[in-house]
Amino acid sequence: MSQEPADGIQSVCPRCSVGCSLRYDANAERARGISGAPVNRRGELCPKGLGAFDVFDPDERLTTPLVRHDGDLEPATWTDALDRVEAAFEGIVDDHGPDALAFLGAPHCTNEENYTFQKLARVLGTNNVDNRARLCHDASVSAMEARLGAGGMTNSLADLEAADVFLVVGSNPADQQPVAFDSYVRPAVNDGATLVHVDPRANATTRLAESHLAPRPGTDAQVVSLLARTILDEGLVDEGFVAERTSGVEAFAASVAGEDPEAVADRAGVDLVTVRDVARRFGRADRATVITGTGIEDGPDTAEALLNLLLLTGNLGERGTGMNVFRGLNNEQGASDVGALPHRLPGGQPVTDPEVRERVAGVWGIEPPAEPGLNEQDLVRGFGDGIRGAFVLGENPAVTKLGTERVARGLESLDFLLVQDVTHTETTAHADVVLPASAWSEKSGTVTNLDRQVQRMRTLESAPGEARDDLSVLRALGDRLTDVAFDDDPERVFEELVTVNPRYAGMSYDGIGTGSQRWPFPEGADEGTAVLHRERFLTGEKRASFVPTAAIADGATDAGLVLLTGGRSGDTTNTTMGRDGDRHDDTLAIHPTDADESGLVDGDRATVENANGTIETTVRCTESVREGCVYLHARAADPLVGEGQTRVEVRPAMATADRPLND
Incomplete structure (x- = not known):
C-alpha cells in the first residue's frame, strides 16, 4: 500500500462470505476484529482476515488507463480510454445488436457496483450479464x-x-x-x-x-x-x-x-x-x-x-x-441479490415477468429486455461468434473451467474487450482497454454475507495514481452509452436498489449503520427475517414438492482418478478484492493404493494430466483421500479443471537433465 489506511474505521472483511467486521490497527499494522459485530461477535478474525490489508503488491497495481495501439497496451488519459469504449460498444450494438455484448461481473464488487453493472447491460438492451457466484452454486x-x-x-x-x-x-x-x-x-x-x-x-x-x-x-x-x-x-x-x-x-x-x-x-x-x-x-x-x-x-x-x-x-x-x-467469496449472495444474473432482475425477480419489468421501468425510465440472457459459460463459448464485445469487471475468464487455450482464442477473436481491474491478469493480456479500478479498502458501499446480512464497507484509503472507484467508472460509462440516469454515490445507488428489490425494500443506509439488516426486510418492518419459510415458502405457496429420486447411475467406470479440489479456484487471480495470498499445499494427495498402482511413492514427482492440461507436482500419500480420488488445491488444479466431473491420469514425472527425479 502506498499509504497507511485510516485507523479504527469499521468495514467488512473481503476475504470470504462470512462478513466479519474489521478495522485497521495502525499500531499492529494489520486488521483487527470488532467486538459486538453482526457476525464475529467476539471480535475474532481468521488468518485471512488478519491479513486483509496485505492483498496487493503496490508495484503490481494498475494506476492509469491502458489502450491497445499496434498490438501493445499503452498508457492513455481517461478521456481517450472512455472515448475508445464508447465508440466500440456503440459500433457493436449498431452492427450486431445489444445481445452481441457480454457483461461478466464479480462477487468481489459491492452491491451498488453489481447493481449498476447489470443496469448498464439491461439499459443497453441485453440480459447477457452474469457473475461467478451463480456458477459456483x-x-x-x-x-x-x-x-x-x-x-x-x-x-x-x-x-x-x-x-x-x-x-x-x-x-x-x-x-x-x-x-x-x-x-x-x-x-x-x-x-x-x-x-x-x-x-x-x-x-x-x-x-x-x-x-x-x-x-x-x-x-x-x-x-x-x-x-x-x-x-x-x-x-x-x-x-x-x-x-x-x-x-x-x-x-x-x-x-x-x-x-x-x-x-x-x-x-x-x-x-x-x-x-x-x-x-x-x-x-x-x-x-x-x-x-x-x-x-x-x-x-x-x-x-x-x-x-x-x-x-x-x-x-x-x-x-x-x-x-x-456456505458460499465462498465475500459478496456472492449480494451479486445475485442485485440482479447480476442473466435470468433474474434484482430481488430474484424473473426477467420474463411483465409486471416486474414494468415496475423496474418506472424507476429506470426504460424497460429491461424480456428474454433471459446467456450464462457466463455460454457467453464465453460465444466469444468471437455471437458475442462480439465484452465488459469484464474484476473477473478473470481467461482462467476458466472451459479450458484456458480455448478461452484465450475466444478473447482474441472479440471485436472489443474492456477489462476493469486492479492489476494485470491473464484476461487483461487480451484487452483493448484496461481501466484501473479500486480495491475493497478504497471504496464504500454494501455487501451481503452468506446468511443474508447486508453490511456497509467504508473507504479506508485512497486509490493509487489515476485509479478510480468502480462505481464512478460505471457511472461514466452509463452517461456516455445511454440516456438513463446513473449515479456514483453509494448511498443514492442503494436507495434506488431498494426500490426495485422487494427483498431489500425496508432497508436504508442509515439503518444498516455499523450493524446489518437481513433480507427479507419488508418495507415498514423493524427487522429482517432470520428464519425463512415459517408459514409459507418464498414461492408464496404453503407447500413444497418432493422430487422423486432418479435412477441410480454408476459413474465410477470412467478411466482415471477423480480430481477433488479445495480452496477457491482462481485464488492467484488479481481482482477487485485482491489475491488470496495464503500459503497453500500444492502437493497431490493420493490414496496409497492408487499411488502404488500408478508406480508412485510418497515424495515422488508426478505428472497429472487430462484433456484440459498438464501439471507436475509432488505426491503425498494419505488415507484422508478415498481410493479412486486425488486432491489438489484449486490454484494448482486450475489447468486441469473442466466442465463437469474432472478425471485425471497420474504417472511418474519424467526426469530432466537439470532436475533428476525426486531430487
Whole structure:
C-alpha cells in the first residue's frame, strides 16, 4: 500500500462470505476484529482476515488507463480510454445488436457496483450479464429457488446454534469459513450436537465429526436417498409437516422404495450400517440442519435429495434447521441479490415477468429486455461468434473451467474487450482497454454475507495514481452509452436498489449503520427475517414438492482418478478484492493404493494430466483421500479443471537433465 489506511474505521472483511467486521490497527499494522459485530461477535478474525490489508503488491497495481495501439497496451488519459469504449460498444450494438455484448461481473464488487453493472447491460438492451457466484452454486441455488422460492441460506448463522444434528455435505467450513464454523457450529457440537461429514476427503471439518461418510464422487445423491429410505422404513417421518407443508410424498417414497440399499451402498462405497445410524440420528433429532458448499455442485441431484430429506423430517422453517449454503467469496449472495444474473432482475425477480419489468421501468425510465440472457459459460463459448464485445469487471475468464487455450482464442477473436481491474491478469493480456479500478479498502458501499446480512464497507484509503472507484467508472460509462440516469454515490445507488428489490425494500443506509439488516426486510418492518419459510415458502405457496429420486447411475467406470479440489479456484487471480495470498499445499494427495498402482511413492514427482492440461507436482500419500480420488488445491488444479466431473491420469514425472527425479 502506498499509504497507511485510516485507523479504527469499521468495514467488512473481503476475504470470504462470512462478513466479519474489521478495522485497521495502525499500531499492529494489520486488521483487527470488532467486538459486538453482526457476525464475529467476539471480535475474532481468521488468518485471512488478519491479513486483509496485505492483498496487493503496490508495484503490481494498475494506476492509469491502458489502450491497445499496434498490438501493445499503452498508457492513455481517461478521456481517450472512455472515448475508445464508447465508440466500440456503440459500433457493436449498431452492427450486431445489444445481445452481441457480454457483461461478466464479480462477487468481489459491492452491491451498488453489481447493481449498476447489470443496469448498464439491461439499459443497453441485453440480459447477457452474469457473475461467478451463480456458477459456483448453480445446482443448489437453482433447486432451492424452484422449490422454496429463494437460494439464500434458510436460516441465520445464530440459528445454527440450536441444531441437534449437522449434516455437512461437500463443504469444509472449518477451513473455508472458520469464524462461522468456530463461532456457531463448533460450540453447538461441544454442547452435545452431532456433526456428520459427507465428503470423499477427510479434512479439518471431519475432525469434529462423529461420523464420516466418504462416498465415491458422483454418488452423494444416492447416499442422501439412502438416509431418506431408512427414515421412511423406520417410521421417522414428520407426518404432520409432510401433510401440511409438502406434496408428492407418495411418488417420492415409491421411487426410494424401488432401490436396493445394499447395492446403492456398494456403488457409493459407504458402509450401510453407518448410513442407517446417521439416518436415525437425523430423523430423531428435534432440529437437524444441512450445510453445503461447492462439493455438491456436480449436478442437481444432490441438492434435490437434501431438500427431500429436510421436507421428510420437517426440518424447515424453524431455528436450527434448514438448507444452508456456505458460499465462498465475500459478496456472492449480494451479486445475485442485485440482479447480476442473466435470468433474474434484482430481488430474484424473473426477467420474463411483465409486471416486474414494468415496475423496474418506472424507476429506470426504460424497460429491461424480456428474454433471459446467456450464462457466463455460454457467453464465453460465444466469444468471437455471437458475442462480439465484452465488459469484464474484476473477473478473470481467461482462467476458466472451459479450458484456458480455448478461452484465450475466444478473447482474441472479440471485436472489443474492456477489462476493469486492479492489476494485470491473464484476461487483461487480451484487452483493448484496461481501466484501473479500486480495491475493497478504497471504496464504500454494501455487501451481503452468506446468511443474508447486508453490511456497509467504508473507504479506508485512497486509490493509487489515476485509479478510480468502480462505481464512478460505471457511472461514466452509463452517461456516455445511454440516456438513463446513473449515479456514483453509494448511498443514492442503494436507495434506488431498494426500490426495485422487494427483498431489500425496508432497508436504508442509515439503518444498516455499523450493524446489518437481513433480507427479507419488508418495507415498514423493524427487522429482517432470520428464519425463512415459517408459514409459507418464498414461492408464496404453503407447500413444497418432493422430487422423486432418479435412477441410480454408476459413474465410477470412467478411466482415471477423480480430481477433488479445495480452496477457491482462481485464488492467484488479481481482482477487485485482491489475491488470496495464503500459503497453500500444492502437493497431490493420493490414496496409497492408487499411488502404488500408478508406480508412485510418497515424495515422488508426478505428472497429472487430462484433456484440459498438464501439471507436475509432488505426491503425498494419505488415507484422508478415498481410493479412486486425488486432491489438489484449486490454484494448482486450475489447468486441469473442466466442465463437469474432472478425471485425471497420474504417472511418474519424467526426469530432466537439470532436475533428476525426486531430487
